[in-house]
Amino acid sequence: MKKDLLKMNDLSKDEILEILNLADQLKYEKKHNIDHAHLKGKTLGMIFEKASTRTRVSFEVGMLDLGGNPLFLSSNDLQIGRGEPIKDTGRVLSRYIDGIMIRTFSQKDIENLAKYSSIPVINALTDDEHPCQVLADLMTIREYKNSFENLNVCYIGDGNNMAHSLMVGALKVSMNFNIATPKDYKPLDSYISLA
Template sequence: MKDLISMADLSLEDIYEILDLAAEIKEKRRQGKVIDHLRNKSLGMIFEKSSTRTRVSFEVGMNDLGGHAIYLNSNDIQIGRGETVEDTAKVLSRYLHGIIARVYSHDTLVKLSENASIPVINALSDEEHPCQVLADLMTIMEYKNRVSGMKFVWVGDGNNVCNSLMLACAIVGMEIVVACPKGYEPDEKYVIKTKELGGILTVTDNPLEASKNADVLYTDVWVSMGDEEEEEKRLKDFKNFQINEELIAVSKPDVLVMHCLPAHRGLEISAGAIDGPHSVVFDQAENRLHAQKAVLLKLLAGE
């Protein structure tokens, strides 16, 4: 494993290794113990999209591990003025020990990976968000002491996070039900890949039925970055696809309510759901730091 471009790049063994390492890192940080295994190593962070959790967690993570993170806004480097992704990857490989990229097109990450001689990590693309999903699995493990044999329900847009979650559920052995409006189903190639990996996947347009006996309820914004021109239509199409007290009531008594943030209370999730006793949303956000540090150690330090 050189890169992390897709959840499908990870085996079951890889996932458990990352989760175990992330839990160890989290505990040692709580105790004030230093894990500086990336001393004198530098991480380039290419950002085409704005970010809160991704940027802060990767910068802090590299600092915690003894390394250095360099923020590279795409408008501030030559890639924003026409230099090819291929050339950028080759040049950055001469300077850095790893690259993360938060980009619009998944193809950009593929080109970076194919042309870089150093590890490349997908920090979000239009197709996948594996770093988020590793933090999600870590959070589920903390609360359920397992990540297999449960029912995971996604409510909302069949987007990049949904794609990565489908793959993850297939790999770890979790049933996933995707409830989304017609026309917003997940990408068919990810549906096929999920089933090829042995996943138990159902796609429906009935969120209430989907949520029955759920162990996990998960949602994301209805209007992602890049979808702003469709906002009015999306708000109308998604109006019945909110995680709220009604869906929680038909789920299991210990259901976890998850959201990858940023959240819009009153739209994709009710205030009572995100701020209520079932919510683990801010644990998810924190675990981005620990899970990504584990990925950095695995790829940059070979741990």
């Protein structure tokens, strides 16, 4: 069954912990030069409508470390930027590759891409969500604190995609979440209600 990662609320606490446990294992294997080519023969299409040094490098290196093939696709490389419906892009890419990672603007676009793709879709950033970054942050917190129970997370800044995903992720793993934002830059009401 296909499993997408579009927003933090798509994941249960158990799924978050399962992802973090796997990430810990892969980190251990890399550090100790243990072969972990779990994605040998698999290709990840990486769509970048928004540029990013860290996202591109981390996904490319991650795919190579896991034995897979990263395929960089800018909006100039695809028909998305020239009027092709996103559902057609999802259908076409599903015939050639094994997964899609997309860094884009609209959360609705990524949800439509996932709807029409028969392969997993990973949100590498939208205007509403930044789930991969939050999973990395949760991994770091657990690595240094050993547990999430009764920890306090304080976020100061714009109520943006990072605030949304961190709010949901922190609460799902039983941390307390506090946020301070300028009045005109608070998180979306839907995330405040969810929290």
